[in-house]
Amino acid sequence: MSYIPGQPVTAVVQRVEIHKLRQGENLILGFSIGGGIDQDPSQNPFSEDKTDKVNGWDMTMVTHDQARKRLTKRSEEVVRLLVTRQSLQKAVQQSMLS
Amino acid sequence: MFSRNHRSRVTVARGSALEMEFKRGRFRLSLFSDPPEDTELQRKLDHEIRMREGACKLLAACSQREQALEATKSLLVCNSRILSYMGELQRRKEAQVLGKTGRRPSGWCWCRIGPPAERSPCHGRVCISDLRIPLMWKDTEYFKNKGDLHRWAVFLLLQLGEHIQDTEMILVDRTLTDISFQSNVLFTEAGPDFELRLELYGACVEEEGALTGAPKRLATKLSSSLGRSSGRRVRASLDSAGGSGSSPILLPTPAVSGPRYHLLAHTTLTLAAVQDGFRTHDLTLASHEENPAWLPLYGSVCCRLAAQPLCMTQPTASGTLRVQQAVEMQNWVRVHGVLKGTNLFCYRRPEDADTGEEPLLTIAINKETRVRAGELDQAPGRPFTLSISNQYGDDEVTHTLQTESREALQSWMEALWQLFFDMSQWKQCCDEIMKIETPAPRKPPQALAKQGSLYHEMAIEPLDDIAAVTDILTQREGARLETPPPWLAMFTDQPALPHPCSAASVAPAPAWTQPLPWGRPRTFSLDAVPPDHSPRARSVAPLPPQRSPRTRDLCSKGQPRTWLQSPV
Numbered sequence: 311m312s313y314i315p316g317q318p319v320t321a322v323v324q325r326v327e328i329h330k331l332r333q334g335e336n337l338i339l340g341f342s343i344g345g346g347i348d349q350d351p352s353q354n355p356f357s358e359d360k361t362d363k364v365n366g367w368d369m370t371m372v373t374h375d376q377a378r379k380r381l382t383k384r385s386e387e388v389v390r391l392l393v394t395r396q397s398l399q400k401a402v403q404q405s406m407l408s
Numbered sequence: 409m410f411s412r413n414h415r416s417r418v419t420v421a422r423g424s425a426l427e428m429e430f431k432r433g434r435f436r437l438s439l440f441s442d443p444p445e446d447t448e449l450q451r452k453l454d455h456e457i458r459m460r461e462g463a464c465k466l467l468a469a470c471s472q473r474e475q476a477l478e479a480t481k482s483l484l485v486c487n488s489r490i491l492s493y494m495g496e497l498q499r500r501k502e503a504q505v506l507g508k509t510g511r512r513p514s515g516w517c518w519c520r521i522g523p524p525a526e527r528s529p530c531h532g533r534v535c536i537s538d539l540r541i542p543l544m545w546k547d548t549e550y551f552k553n554k555g556d557l558h559r560w561a562v563f564l565l566l567q568l569g570e571h572i573q574d575t576e577m578i579l580v581d582r583t584l585t586d587i588s589f590q591s592n593v594l595f596t597e598a599g600p601d602f603e604l605r606l607e608l609y610g611a612c613v614e615e616e617g618a619l620t621g622a623p624k625r626l627a628t629k630l631s632s633s634l635g636r637s638s639g640r641r642v643r644a645s646l647d648s649a650g651g652s653g654s655s656p657i658l659l660p661t662p663a664v665s666g667p668r669y670h671l672l673a674h675t676t677l678t679l680a681a682v683q684d685g686f687r688t689h690d691l692t693l694a695s696h697e698e699n700p701a702w703l704p705l706y707g708s709v710c711c712r713l714a715a716q717p718l719c720m721t722q723p724t725a726s727g728t729l730r731v732q733q734a735v736e737m738q739n740w741v742r743v744h745g746v747l748k749g750t751n752l753f754c755y756r757r758p759e760d761a762d763t764g765e766e767p768l769l770t771i772a773i774n775k776e777t778r779v780r781a782g783e784l785d786q787a788p789g790r791p792f793t794l795s796i797s798n799q800y801g802d803d804e805v806t807h808t809l810q811t812e813s814r815e816a817l818q819s820w821m822e823a824l825w826q827l828f829f830d831m832s833q834w835k836q837c838c839d840e841i842m843k844i845e846t847p848a849p850r851k852p853p854q855a856l857a858k859q860g861s862l863y864h865e866m867a868i869e870p871l872d873d874i875a876a877v878t879d880i881l882t883q884r885e886g887a888r889l890e891t892p893p894p895w896l897a898m899f900t901d902q903p904a905l906p907h908p909c910s911a912a913s914v915a916p917a918p919a920w921t922q923p924l925p926w927g928r929p930r931t932f933s934l935d936a937v938p939p940d941h942s943p944r945a946r947s948v949a950p951l952p953p954q955r956s957p958r959t960r961d962l963c964s965k966g967q968p969r970t971w972l973q974s975p976v
Contacts, residue, residue, distance in 0.1 A: 321895035
């Protein structure tokens, strides 16, 4: 089986809710994002989390710049992410075994 | 009855004996009372002169270039304020001598109904904030000063009337996409015909002699020519105080050695530019590439320019009125009316206006409202009435109010006419009150932010969260333990399309940089060439410290070459 970019896929996700930190005049999340549909994934030094949704916006087919913009909206103080990662599956398996 | 718009230094009732004395020339109005505004201006001038002395001393004692830049900026702002105040004082004295004070004491008129011949609009507060000037770095900029990060110190000077204010100084280098100023600048005495002049000044942070760009003789020519013309500019600014002339507000001080600020761009904003939101305005660029302090400005400035006319924020009239509660004429209720902004509030008691109680009745007053004074025969004892009509869709709603006397009626009419006049002059500022934040006193340039932020302290154990998730999953679904679910392929599969270039050398941008003391966190320039899908793709990253020449010939499929990271 393979994953075809652009096709819908069902995945185990984790909800993450982050309240933005205030730094001077700005609200920041405090981490960096990398990648995007327009980026080369083989150069990813980390390979864990992938973000599926930000505050309801679909992120599976966005460019790097679009992703950055959706996370840095000035009017939003809380960012709700749906995140998936490889280790989620392992954790699911382990809990089902026991 | 209190009426706010009667501004005068000396109130003289028309037709009184005192007015007769004035007309006969027995007294001069200026001798009668020392104008308080002039002593205020003198006091400000003395203050600036003292500040200037302090700035000179500080500049002489500076050892570091950045301190010298701040001190020079303070000195230049003091100089320009001194010139502006001196010019204004001179203008006022001349006007007094010639007998044109520019401000007539307005008196009451006993019998005449109608607007007086000459009306002046109320003043207001004008606030400019969220100033942002975009920059346009071209690719050649990266190669010009290799290894050296060329930096500029910039600030904005703003002038309205004789008042000059400045923003904080910001250090700019080529990693910034915009120059963003945090300051809110407030001018408290602006008329609707105000002209807010905005000037951007810049200086090199490095010594000007060290630049390889500007030829030596041009630099000396610039400095000497500034010295010659400064005398002319002193006279010019004295003649045209208030910044109405085209000469820049800021004068150089050739006698002081140290950093030199150059005018980079300017623009003038008027009432037409006022809006309760962000707008972009054009900048007139004033320097060219040969100038050592030249910055690649995009040519526009974004800001929020808001104005609050006094008629919107302060009550312009108040007094006792009687309103009709019901359709029948007999039932008149006594209220305390307050005319403020676009409403006439009718409170049950005078104290309610201050305590925040809801008024009994609120009548809207806007540019469509029609007002009529009249005399009602049917209401004996209080025949003087005021009718206010508003159109709501197809219906016309008229409120009839009784005033206490004929004089009170005149005053109310006068206040309403003044309000209509102010609304016609201040235009969009009278539709709704624009919010203006009182600018906080500017903090001194801060030291580096401390390390121990909340972000560093928080540690989230991923296993803690997953436990909750997996609990829900086990309850809901049966387990598929054997085969890995399809979505895991996202993490393991190679992308479907091959890419020949495996060694695109892109230096990863740092994950998160410390916020710098002079502005908001940097955003790396994301208007670098996006990975295009044409056959002739090339490898571009936001800050390429080195470029791999191999990539140019190998890339033929137009694959994404980069893996960008951005702080959020």
